[in-house]
Amino acid sequence: MSALVPLIAERPRGSSGLRPSVHLWLRRPVAVCATAFLAVLVVVSVAAPLFAPYNPEAQDLTRVLSGPSTHNLLGTDTLGRDVLSRLIYGGRRSLLSIVEGLVVVMLLGIPLGLAAGYLGGWTDRVLSRVGEMVMAIPAIVLILVVLAAVPHNEDVAMLTFGVLGTPTVMRVVRGATLQVRRDLYIQAARVSGLTHLRIVTRHILPRVTGPVIVQASLFSAYALLFETGIAYLGLTGNPEAPTWGGMIAEASTVIEQQSWLLVPPGALVALTILALGLLGNGIRDVAVVDDVATRPRRAALRASTALKSAQVDHRDVRPDRLIVVSDLEVVLRNRGGTTPIVAGVSFDIRHGETVGLVGESGCGKSVTALALLRLLPNGLETTAGRALWEGRDILGMPEGEFNDLRGCTFAYVSQDAQASLDPTFTVSSQLSEAIRHHERLSRRAAKERALELLRLVEFSEPQRVARARANELSGGMAQRVAIALALSGHPRLLIADEPTTALDVTVQAEILALLRRLQSETGMSLLLITHNWGVVADICDRTLVMYAGQVVEQSPAQSMFDLPLHPYTRGLLQSHPSLAVAHSHLKTIPGNVPSPGSWPDGCRFAPRCPYVAAKCRADEIPLLAAQSDRDTRCIRVGEILAEVTSA
């Protein structure tokens, strides 16, 4: 799926800065409500004298326990004091307590977490153990001890609570730091000569803010609950001063005379805690969404819906062709429309033939392959085209029908073989599962067949490999297992997407030799996606060169290497170092592959083409038959060839 990377990589990576997430935030009404509620709470509490209708300590013994009225919106308490005013003033104490705890927890937790994560080693071990010890202390007991030593001092109680909360924050920051520390730019900063302090403050701290904010909101909720608790127990300072906990305590004494009194402070505490929790969730979701959207999606494969079945023209059915693809079009659906990714791709594959699909990233190679298998990732959709196999259109047939073909007639091997195997199952059980899906075999017979397949892919000790799990295999071995898995259904076409790109050259040679041998033994066809000219020369009979979502050249491999027809093929071949004089300048193609959505009009290669003429930009260029077995999407092919051969 490497071709999808450039589409996605344009966006920022990592759960770093919160700035790009503002619009995401606004799309979450619950989180927005929570934020608004908390903002109002803070403003009203801080500016209490402006908002409170009465002095919170003014008593009116003629109107005790009055219940809500136009005079006292939320009623009065046992001494006739206005409940609303007391709530507003009480908020001051509660918010102050939260801030006190929060300041302590952040001032201690963030630096300690950064130190543990960045320095590692003994610092990490000592800090982690001390943190675990602190976490084991029961908070309420310790704080009761502290309050016994310093009676009626809520500030001290909250500072202690902050210290007790530190290990949690420390561990979160440590975890986030460990992750960021692996990024190469931290190494780069070291080589730039930055001091450790600067690396931490400049490069690591900004990237751990996301999880820290989540922790802060959760801690605030705990702190409020705790503050309410100690106020309820009457452990706070001035008993006359309004606090939410104190109001709840008071209400509980008169619950039989006036149960309403419990509602305002209780509801307010509950709502505030809820709002803090929702705020934390919202921040976490935004951070997570950021992360997901920016990394190439690996999972989330979805079978695309079947195209409307096209009338099959029987002139298209040619016995020597395994599959004939015509006018394949794939689009990316996103907000506000569709972007074409692959447009008008037509090709065919003969029986037993190896076809190389070549091009740079972002040209649509992988998407073409996945579209054929009807395995496009979410957001991508096949909107036109058909692929005829034995007179049937595999893009148009019902999903269920194609399911029987996928994995049997059409198999797939990806670049990252290790990731394509499930690490929780043994090789044997994964192979058996696939085998039993394709043919009715007993467990034992399937196991036998699995060993046979492993032998087929040239393992010297199939028994041992069968017992292994994906993470115990080297890259080359995992690729062999993936090939064995693909072979389990006796495929007629094996689509291999960069099967050797991640491997060492000696291992690559082994895999290519294996594929060649399997092909000659089984007669299957191979569609090999690659960007490596050497691999094309090694194994491919025919080559399709893709550029900006189109096939720009189709040719037998040998003739293409001898005389490339399209300027893009020519440029790409010339940029291979083996074809240049050592230490000389390599021939390059100026610029980059245009990303989907910004394809130029006319010839898509025109802006980078050294042979461009005015007529190239006028119209969409069709795929032209240049020779009996070669096509090119270049209208100047004759003139260019004359120019090249005379030079």
Next chain:
Amino acid sequence: MSQGPLLEIRHLCIRYRNGRRTVNAIDDVSFEVSPGETVGLVGESGSGKTTLANAILGLIPVESGEIRFAGQDVAHLSFKERRAFYRQAQIVFQDPYSSLNPVRTIGRILAEPLEALGKTDRAAARERARAMLVRVGLPEDAEGRYPREFSGGQRQRIAIARALMPSPRLVVCDEATSALDLSIQAQILNVLQDIQAGSGLSYLFVSHDLEVVKHMCNRIVVLYRGQVMESGAAASVFGTPGHPYTYALREAAPVPNPRLQRARHLAASGSTATPVEKLTPGASHCPFAPRCPYVEPRCLNERPLLQPSQDNGQVACHRYPGWRSAEQRPTRTSDGGTSAPTAASYVPVVVPDLVPDSSARQV
């Protein structure tokens, strides 16, 4: 400066612990880089080439041996001394995505090395950053933008510009073009060559891609499992490999020429392969012996020392130069496979299947 080498590595060893095992990532490696020279460090995964690159820049501690830069020992620098060393030596990493901080602008990323080195004149740093962007082929106004706005190739240009900011004398390129597309790779290689022509700096070019190394480098050091197998002038190392491993590497890398590839396959299938019993190397042995088609008992019991080769290079092989003319013998293969010592398209693997890092057998 003196006429001596810019970078000199002598008997370098780097070990790391993997559980209870100690792994020799780099085992008695020596080579040097002269001013203005490009030296290639070639090997497959697990050969220790990236470890070596990181050790030269002090990102990994050294077990024993020397790393000298312009005559000065840089293997055991204090933190302060190391920061000064980074004016002279810089690195470009493989992954252009994670090597740039996503939340900082290009201008700030580029100015950072200068600020860190105490040259804090902001206007001057900015001026230099703009000039450097132009030099690596990016527009000046790139300085105000964020890494996410750039493609992989452009990011790698930015990483190169960052490395050049302090005017280093050595730049280590750790697989600097491996993640790039072919046409972009060509652009970046040209940029690196232009910079060298303009400033006379040296490159240590770490890569698994032989074609790229052959194109870029004056001299090549071939590593296998942390040891130097062969070193010498690029043209002769690839033209007439002195070590069977170099030969195997060359033959395994497919060339963009179908005729040549076909000829290789034909030669490979012409030989008859007979499985041979497994070999158990002794305590000290040639690391390549278990895979070598020319192995003899001595290779399994004695580590070959680097000896001068006929092409003014060095080769660590007991059978040099005899193996090159050795009569074609049946070779050991993973069962079913075919291979031959000459023109084999791949190296037969007899190391145990299930241990990807089978250094355990050799340490």
